[in-house]
Amino acid sequence: MITELLTKIAKKFIRYQEGTQLYSIGLTKFQKLAKEDKAVYKVDKVALVNCEIF
Secondary structure, eight states: HHHHHHHHHHHHHEEHHHHHHHTEEEEEEHHHHHHHOOOOEEEEEEEEEEEOOO
């Protein structure tokens, strides 16, 4: 449990689904906040959120 939490915290880039679990907010709200902060990077067809900016 603790190692799983540390792994999530240590990640620099996360997907939307991981972000909703990490920050305990809904998917739509997380996407909106990430886009407002300009923390979203699209790699191929995957959207990644930079946790350092967010």
